[in-house]
Amino acid sequence: xxxxEIPIVGYxxxxxxxxxxxxxxxxxxxxxxxxxxxxxxxxxxVTLADPPETDGEGNTRTFSIASSPFENELVFTTRMRDxxxxxxxxxxxxxTEVKISSAAGSFTLHKNHAKPAVFLAGxxxxxxxxxxxxxAHHDRLPHKLYLFYSNRRPEDAPFLDxxxxxxKTNPNFSLICTMTEMSKSKKEWKGETVPIDQEMLxxxxxxxxxxxxxxxxxxxxxxxxxxxxxxxxxDEDDIRTEDFAGY
Ligand SMILES: Cc1cc2nc3c(=O)[nH]c(=O)nc-3n(C[C@H](O)[C@H](O)[C@H](O)COP(=O)(O)OP(=O)(O)OC[C@H]3O[C@@H](n4cnc5c(N)ncnc54)[C@H](O)[C@@H]3O)c2cc1C
Numbered sequence: 742x743x744x745x746e747i748p749i750v751g752y753x754x755x756x757x758x759x760x761x762x763x764x765x766x767x768x769x770x771x772x773x774x775x776x777x778x779x780x781x782x783x784x785x786x787v788t789l790a791d792p793p794e795t796d797g798e799g800n801t802r803t804f805s806i807a808s809s810p811f812e813n814e815l816v817f818t819t820r821m822r823d824x825x826x827x828x829x830x831x832x833x834x835x836x837t838e839v840k841i842s843s844a845a846g847s848f849t850l851h852k853n854h855a856k857p858a859v860f861l862a863g864x865x866x867x868x869x870x871x872x873x874x875x876x877a878h879h880d881r882l883p884h885k886l887y888l889f890y891s892n893r894r895p896e897d898a899p900f901l902d903x904x905x906x907x908x909k910t911n912p913n914f915s916l917i918c919t920m921t922e923m924s925k926s927k928k929e930w931k932g933e934t935v936p937i938d939q940e941m942l943x944x945x946x947x948x949x950x951x952x953x954x955x956x957x958x959x960x961x962x963x964x965x966x967x968x969x970x971x972x973x974x975x976d977e978d979d980i981r982t983e984d985f986a987g988y
Pocket of ligand 1: 799823826827865869901985987988
């Protein structure tokens with residue numbers, strides 16, 4: 742019996758541009774299909790309909806949407822590991838058609854603005870938070886937002902400049918970046934240099950209990966952040982996580 746073809750469901754879109762946003766990390770900009778709706782922090786599946794190469798992992802990947810709903814484009818950002826899907830995404834011509842699923846996920850900003858939001862991200866885990874903080878600024882949301890962002894070096898940190906600029910223009914947004922391997926960097930760095938831990942949170946937050954905590958990224962990093970928060974006495978109901986399964 743011939744294998745049944747699985748129909749690709751979702752929206753049609755086109756690749757508009759791609760840009761390196763840190764060493765080994767690229768942002769892919771796509772047309773936002775008419776009718777495509779999403780909330781900050783959500784993700785979607787991107788499918789290459791006819792890629793130049795493929796492998797056993799297939800032609801679809803799930804990515805958090807790094808752009809914000811107010812913007813005209815959909816942006817997905819990924820670490821350029823040497824896999825068939827990513828090699829294809831890097832070399833297909835601009836205007837190549839892709840399928841994008843409906844947005845899904847509940848990793849969105851809480852409504853109660855009396856509670857600050859504390860975001861804990863490492864490298865690629867920044868993607869949902871970029872969407873959240875840019876939309877919050879656009880909507881002039883009153884929430885206090887704290888982003889703890891860990892990378893080995895400034896060269897590895899996607900969207901570092903954009904986030905630093907946002908901090909200058911949004912008094913409700915505090916950015917605490919840490920670079921944990923500055924000995925390997927060619928850049929200057931005056932900020933934090935140790936991994937995110939309870940002591941760092943205590944130095945930057947007025948009170949540890951009270952905010953809603955969010956962590957996204959590779960599962961090992963997210964598990965580590967959650968363990969640190971729980972041992973700091975944070976109520977598990979106040980911790981929200983998004984695992985980038987596949988890393
Ligand atoms: C909600 C969510 C949001 C994500 N957001 C991003 C993002 O913004 N940027 C980014 O770079 N990556 C993101 N990822 C991870 C992304 O989907 C890929 O898995 C990752 O980029 C590795 O792809 P690869 O081609 O480099 O590796 P490969 O090893 O070739 O691909 C990994 C493949 O294995 C599958 N896979 C392996 N283990 C698991 C598992 N435990 N559970 C489910 N699937 C598995 C993946 O779906 C994928 O198809 C996200 C994943 C999820 C689930």
